[in-house]
Amino acid sequence: MAKKIVVIGGSAAGPKAASKARRMDCNAEITIIQKGKYLSMASCGYPYYVGGVFDERNKLISSPTGTPRDSNFFSKVKDIKAVVNTEVTKIDRKNKKVTVKNLKTCDNAEYNYDKLIITTGAKPIFPNLPGSELEGISTLQSMEDADYLKKVAVEKKIKNAVIVGGGLIGIETCEALQLAGIKVTVVEKLPQILPFLDWEMAKLTEKEVKKHGANIYTGHSVDEFIGKDGKLTGVKLSNDEILDCELAVVSIGNKPNISLAKDAGLRIGVTGGIEVNKFMQTSDPDIYAAGDCVEIHDLVSHNRVKTHWPMGDAANLQGRVVGQNVINGNEATYEGAVLTGICKVFDYTVGSSGFSEQRARQEGYANIISAIHFAPDKPGFMDAKPIGIKMVADKRTGTLLGVQVIGTGDVSKRLAIAAMALHAKMHISDLVNLDLPYAPPFSPAIENFITAVHVLENKWLGRMDGISSVEVKQKLDNNEDMYILDVRTTNEYEQMRLGIGETLIPLGAIRDNLDKLPQAKNTLIVVYCKISLRGYEAACCLKGNGYTNVKVMEGGILGWPYQREK
């Protein structure tokens, strides 16, 4: 008899699971029940639709060849019954059936299942604040949201918008609205945007976003929506400041839709997502779950940590695993994610894989080593653009824990390399001699990722004493004694400089100017250049000349997250 598969949810994981199940079993009866109107929406594309990267709304809900992925498509092309505008109201595990309600007709119906797949997704968190009911407040997580914001962008009536929350979606929405000609201010409660980044990497990103005309308020929350005649006119911040705006987009995160699963008595995990094993099977062996409604293992901490990881790529991969297992039994596994995220904002790209330094500490890694490296992403003669890489490793074992990459250069490649290193649990010593694709159009002779590993190795082996820009700033603020040495050329110094009390002695002139340095050999000397490769050479030279307390400021001038004199 044909196997009955019922899928609750029709966005990403659900249709993927259904389609994979179909390819595994031509005879199964497969039904998708979708609460909303649309199926297989490209929801990660919403900001690009709003921002005008493309204007054909149809592309958000069509196959690559332009066929709308509606019920007819699923029926004809996939032999899958896809029921829309229909909500599952109850899972009856004992009798293996679900009750559904047609949201248009309010009719009820029942579907029996042999295997049930829950892909109910997540919903945006919406703050319970005064004024939440005003017109002009939206999220960007549904086709309806995308339609609303696209209309706003096209009509060009709105001058000012506030994004509440500076995470991935907030920053993508910031770009979209700014490109649509709206003056945007991002308000983030934390001291930085993009919390998967360490503070200094986030600050460098904020600088770039601001260059494009957007405002960023960190360390502020929105306490109230203010309006007139039912329409939003501004938001009130925690410091009582009022930002005028006719539009607010809330993006402060989302939480898994688990009510159906919870009501059915399925086990819910520590992070609030549905608990699944590596086969994506819930606590009921006939029910699987995938996508934004589950919680998964993080692979960096060797599965010690559980995570809610609502990402489109993970949802699809999990769906593929479920599609196999509902047909063939538990043969496919999904072990977890290394927590890779990437975000484009104007001409800048920002991403992270694994743990940031702050997250690693939160997860209990006490003995951490990190290194920051900024450099052009190609040889100088090939129109190179800078990228900055921060690496975090377990000092005890030398295993990589996380990598952050930012810049206008090719960030996504370096992040992909990082993700692979984390998947393979590679050690610093596995990474120093990688054979990566090299030709001048694509990378420097020693690829940026590898150079960053070299910096990390130099620190790890005690060859290089690094100091972060944050530590240097703290010492400056505390008026601590130190000698700050910029070893770039005079030309470079004239064009750009920190102005933090540094002395300029170009690297090539150091050996002839040792007498200009502090007499006391134990003076703290902080040395840097543009990216700090020359800084490292200078430090080696100074140490060779008897200085015992020389530190290289990592990332150099390009990694300085504060104001520069010039």
Next chain:
Amino acid sequence: MAKKIVVIGGSAAGPKAASKARRMDCNAEITIIQKGKYLSMASCGYPYYVGGVFDERNKLISSPTGTPRDSNFFSKVKDIKAVVNTEVTKIDRKNKKVTVKNLKTCDNAEYNYDKLIITTGAKPIFPNLPGSELEGISTLQSMEDADYLKKVAVEKKIKNAVIVGGGLIGIETCEALQLAGIKVTVVEKLPQILPFLDWEMAKLTEKEVKKHGANIYTGHSVDEFIGKDGKLTGVKLSNDEILDCELAVVSIGNKPNISLAKDAGLRIGVTGGIEVNKFMQTSDPDIYAAGDCVEIHDLVSHNRVKTHWPMGDAANLQGRVVGQNVINGNEATYEGAVLTGICKVFDYTVGSSGFSEQRARQEGYANIISAIHFAPDKPGFMDAKPIGIKMVADKRTGTLLGVQVIGTGDVSKRLAIAAMALHAKMHISDLVNLDLPYAPPFSPAIENFITAVHVLENKWLGRMDGISSVEVKQKLDNNEDMYILDVRTTNEYEQMRLGIGETLIPLGAIRDNLDKLPQAKNTLIVVYCKISLRGYEAACCLKGNGYTNVKVMEGGILGWPYQREK
């Protein structure tokens, strides 16, 4: 007493080793002896200089900040003595000294060493053919070559050029000269260009190169250079055809410069490069070697195979290892390369990591599985460009052996992912659920590399029977019985089609048109679409309807390396 380090060779590995040694030991006496005039040349940049990507010659021999890397730079900035125009004529291992000859003054001198580093590089192979002495024949492996070809490109007197040899440098030179307005023909003795690719991947690349106006003759060798008044006027091919040209650039490979090492009695390896251990130490423990003059292990075959691997990135990494070991004893290792190469040709990028299918067979892998996948490199709404990925794995163990990537999309990222997978000796099952950086500007929701792994897995597990375009073509040529089924839409069929006797039944119409298919259920049915994802779905459907001999043509229309009807 200060350690004496002598480095023979000043291109890539040599200066890197010297600089690293300096950073490890401030007091060592470090001397580079360079036969030519220049130091630290960016030799991989020559084609881009010739092609006019940049015109400032200085950039080829300068540091990123624009300082020429001459003897003065090495002295001032690195405290390294760099002697140019000076040839080492003899290595006296017993007395640990080298004899050198100043090529300008013809004076001889001696340098004692504690540790000697040989980085003598490789020299282009030049064919011993009639007419080799004619004016107008060059290679592109030295500053002098680059100067000559840049002059040719700028003067615009030459109309036709022949590139002898279609390897990496040949193809880069082809682009450079074509961009300079010269009509270029590449003549390659083998049946394909870029021998690190499998035949069908090379043919797809040839199609692209030809689109930009260059000619490619494969399966032909140049037998004679023809001239008049001492100047080249053409080349004669093995089939007696004469190609008129005023310029010929020879790029048929290079061989390690080992005469000094050989004369000194150092062990030479099976491939003709200097033999080194993993510390890059020769058979004399006081002599190290690195770069294009050594042979290294290949990491794909688990070190069974030795390789001459003259790549700029490998040379630099090896130099860094040597720089550490000459100072600190054997602490750093270089284990080998996974054989990653990449090449840009016009707007197309081509690369490989690990073994191609043909190379894997040559290396003794009898039981191979491969898969080809073509797809856009981003979601359709993000201005996606196609890339094609071919994966080769060991069928017995499921371990990845090699990956080839071609296309106008972001090839280098996918190749970097492949290189990491090969470094980590990853298995198909390690690769199906990779957590790679996903956002619409960077990749489809399921990254192309992962989808290619899915195709490979489907074949490996017997879920999908694939057939290569090459096999289909053979069957066509042999008039073998088969039913060829294109399952794209009518629209797509009107725009582009193979015209090899196929029937069009769009995927969504198959279930309603089963009666149009051959009655005999064991008929060979070859099914495809544009990239063959729909082809795979159709195959699943046909199998479900009792057809027992259904094969998916891998890579679909985009992977078809022959002429199309339309």
